[in-house]
Amino acid sequence: MANNAIVGQSGGPTSVINASLAGVFQACQMRGADHVYGMLHGIQGLLDEKVCDLGQRLSSFIDIELLKRTPSSFLGSCRYKLPDFKDHEDVYEKLFKILEKLEIRWFFYIGGNDSMDTINKLSQYGKQIGSPIRFMGVPKTIDNDLMLTDHTPGYGSAAKYIGVVMKEIIRDATVYGTNFVTIVEVMGRNAGWLTAAAALARGEDCEGVDLICLPEIPFHTDRFLEKVEKMQKERASVVIAVSEGVKLPDGRFVCELSDDARTVDAFGHINLNGTARYLSNLVARNLPTRTRPVELSILQRCAGHVTSRTDITEAFQVGGAAAKAAFEGETAKMVALKRLSNDPYQCTTELVDIDRVANLEKKVPLDWINDTRTDMLPPFLAYARPLIQAELTPIYINGLTQHIVEE
Amino acid sequence: MANNAIVGQSGGPTSVINASLAGVFQACQMRGADHVYGMLHGIQGLLDEKVCDLGQRLSSFIDIELLKRTPSSFLGSCRYKLPDFKDHEDVYEKLFKILEKLEIRWFFYIGGNDSMDTINKLSQYGKQIGSPIRFMGVPKTIDNDLMLTDHTPGYGSAAKYIGVVMKEIIRDATVYGTNFVTIVEVMGRNAGWLTAAAALARGEDCEGVDLICLPEIPFHTDRFLEKVEKMQKERASVVIAVSEGVKLPDGRFVCELSDDARTVDAFGHINLNGTARYLSNLVARNLPTRTRPVELSILQRCAGHVTSRTDITEAFQVGGAAAKAAFEGETAKMVALKRLSNDPYQCTTELVDIDRVANLEKKVPLDWINDTRTDMLPPFLAYARPLIQAELTPIYINGLTQHIVEE
Numbered sequence: 001m002a003n004n005a006i007v008g009q010s011g012g013p014t015s016v017i018n019a020s021l022a023g024v025f026q027a028c029q030m031r032g033a034d035h036v037y038g039m040l041h042g043i044q045g046l047l048d049e050k051v052c053d054l055g056q057r058l059s060s061f062i063d064i065e066l067l068k069r070t071p072s073s074f075l076g077s078c079r080y081k082l083p084d085f086k087d088h089e090d091v092y093e094k095l096f097k098i099l100e101k102l103e104i105r106w107f108f109y110i111g112g113n114d115s116m117d118t119i120n121k122l123s124q125y126g127k128q129i130g131s132p133i134r135f136m137g138v139p140k141t142i143d144n145d146l147m148l149t150d151h152t153p154g155y156g157s158a159a160k161y162i163g164v165v166m167k168e169i170i171r172d173a174t175v176y177g178t179n180f181v182t183i184v185e186v187m188g189r190n191a192g193w194l195t196a197a198a199a200l201a202r203g204e205d206c207e208g209v210d211l212i213c214l215p216e217i218p219f220h221t222d223r224f225l226e227k228v229e230k231m232q233k234e235r236a237s238v239v240i241a242v243s244e245g246v247k248l249p250d251g252r253f254v255c256e257l258s259d260d261a262r263t264v265d266a267f268g269h270i271n272l273n274g275t276a277r278y279l280s281n282l283v284a285r286n287l288p289t290r291t292r293p294v295e296l297s298i299l300q301r302c303a304g305h306v307t308s309r310t311d312i313t314e315a316f317q318v319g320g321a322a323a324k325a326a327f328e329g330e331t332a333k334m335v336a337l338k339r340l341s342n343d344p345y346q347c348t349t350e351l352v353d354i355d356r357v358a359n360l361e362k363k364v365p366l367d368w369i370n371d372t373r374t375d376m377l378p379p380f381l382a383y384a385r386p387l388i389q390a391e392l393t394p395i396y397i398n399g400l401t402q403h404i405v406e407e
Numbered sequence: 408m409a410n411n412a413i414v415g416q417s418g419g420p421t422s423v424i425n426a427s428l429a430g431v432f433q434a435c436q437m438r439g440a441d442h443v444y445g446m447l448h449g450i451q452g453l454l455d456e457k458v459c460d461l462g463q464r465l466s467s468f469i470d471i472e473l474l475k476r477t478p479s480s481f482l483g484s485c486r487y488k489l490p491d492f493k494d495h496e497d498v499y500e501k502l503f504k505i506l507e508k509l510e511i512r513w514f515f516y517i518g519g520n521d522s523m524d525t526i527n528k529l530s531q532y533g534k535q536i537g538s539p540i541r542f543m544g545v546p547k548t549i550d551n552d553l554m555l556t557d558h559t560p561g562y563g564s565a566a567k568y569i570g571v572v573m574k575e576i577i578r579d580a581t582v583y584g585t586n587f588v589t590i591v592e593v594m595g596r597n598a599g600w601l602t603a604a605a606a607l608a609r610g611e612d613c614e615g616v617d618l619i620c621l622p623e624i625p626f627h628t629d630r631f632l633e634k635v636e637k638m639q640k641e642r643a644s645v646v647i648a649v650s651e652g653v654k655l656p657d658g659r660f661v662c663e664l665s666d667d668a669r670t671v672d673a674f675g676h677i678n679l680n681g682t683a684r685y686l687s688n689l690v691a692r693n694l695p696t697r698t699r700p701v702e703l704s705i706l707q708r709c710a711g712h713v714t715s716r717t718d719i720t721e722a723f724q725v726g727g728a729a730a731k732a733a734f735e736g737e738t739a740k741m742v743a744l745k746r747l748s749n750d751p752y753q754c755t756t757e758l759v760d761i762d763r764v765a766n767l768e769k770k771v772p773l774d775w776i777n778d779t780r781t782d783m784l785p786p787f788l789a790y791a792r793p794l795i796q797a798e799l800t801p802i803y804i805n806g807l808t809q810h811i812v813e814e
Contacts, residue, residue: 013578013582041584045584071575071578072575073582076581076583076584077583078584079583126444139430159653163806164712165706165710167441168478168706168709168710168808169705170616171479172479173705174483175479175484176486176599177449177483177485203805203814204812205811207808217785265722277681284577290705294705295702295704297701297702299575299706303575304575304578305571306712308806332438358499363432378535383806385806398515398610398792399567399607399792400570400571400574400607401574403574403612404612405611406612407498
């Protein structure tokens, strides 16, 4: 019987999820796995037996280097949530039969909350049926909202991207010297980690954003307008970073106030973005100023051309640590990052029980936000600044960043 | 009497307009100008006598290097259009009195169409009153719509940015393998140069965008839906680049069809963006697919972290050429770029009469667009590809790109 490993990617793409894939792949190979398979489109693809042999696709060092610089999920992703095995044992029977056929001994899943739930369920079911397969979770999310890990791979690069483009947006917004309010919408439904990263822009060459609105703080439109009016008396150009997830005191998303929010697609999904656009229109109607909404949109999660080398290195490292632990017999665990110190920044990996991570959300501590709820305090900057340090230079060919070729 | 030069920046910001400022400044200094002044917020600031002494602000080589890497207009900009001097001679009298007080011999204005109109008017008035001041235009616009120059500084970097992020957006959009239509809105009211740059994304590692909609081609919403439906039968993920300026056959902007377009700000300006959002909603209502609008917004003009070294070099070069010409006695001219060959790419500068440039617009040649009006043809790629070559590495300090410090 062969000793094979399998790895999948799930949830939203990031700039560094492929570095974790590289880490799992290389560590499994070095530890002697016969084959390292990749699930195409995660667990959903696996259920259709869509897998590839990663050893064939990643056959050279330049493949690995390009993979680290390729954003989004190289293997494809899915949003499939495994049902409870008490209700749908058939799904589990099918999955384990496929894993048996592929002679899998080690199973890795790279993702966020939902992916850790998948690892939790698979390892519980595996234990119940006495399966020898080892299940390990590898954390990934730009949202930085996983529990029990100091931070998540993907956050550092997204935070760096936000810092870089905020500086550029602030430069652009001040150019005419006339009244202007720029409202920048940042991802993060319930946790404000990414929006908070806008605070990193401030420095000797940049006065920084003027207001930061996190989803952790209830949003009052009247107070918002008052703040903007007051700020614009001090400076003509006001730049605001607002989370797409800011909510009214009654719990509704601010973007639900927009007419546009009522657009429904063919599946009945309500369009929930447009927070910046709504607020921009609100300010334009109420104050004597021009306004502009800017949505960072998916660029903040797929900007492979601006990544943090610290983040890429850690993403690779958690992948390797997951393989090491699984080969040493661990199962039902997630690799977490544990910070040892801020200055100098030192971080190591540790294992945490998967059932303590799955389906929970870590929010920005309220005591890292100032009293007037407009800005981040030094503890946040001390936390976030090390995560954006250093660069992994993109490989430019013929004028554009080069990625790994897809099959 | 001193021999002084003055330089101003006008119109929308670009990533490389400061490289042209550096070119003008260094060439004027080397040729012996006593002072090189900068107008703060262009001609409008000059009317208020708001100027700075650039020699004091740019005192070291590192200042010049940071200036080249700083997006937006270092001196600030304006949208002020000089009135006709037959109607408002007082404005001209005031301006020339200020220039006389500053002992200006050479006057440079970096900008697009409107800025060349300013140079045209000033040089005409100067000639009429027998002023010895030399007036030179330095081209700048991401829109690439100036006549008589092969291309404009600013376009290459914006085109490169669009190529880079399109590749990333395409990777992100394909990740789930399910039906998805991503509509990316690109700047350009009347000329489609920037939207056409989305065609650069295609390569061995990227299948490219599926549809390109330029403002040069009348837009039919029904045919658009037909095309999208047909494309999605061939591939689940469809990525479309659409100009903010696409117009219906009756001449209205497509975005005017949106409810949102009727938002009016306190000055009575109608909000004219939202083309991608409108089309995205249209597709979602009519086809069985999820959709997502992405606006590249101001990032495409201020992304100093992705610039073309070719573009930066040429931006610097046109600034220097303008100074050289003015010092040699030329006036009422714009420096143009003249392409000598595509492969190898060779380009030089020449002088063109300012009155032949001002207020005209250069559009994308229709024979560079394919018959079905969905994609660009090889002549466009041969034209645009050289302009995005090579990089000017950003200077990252403490995790973020560093810019020159403003006063």
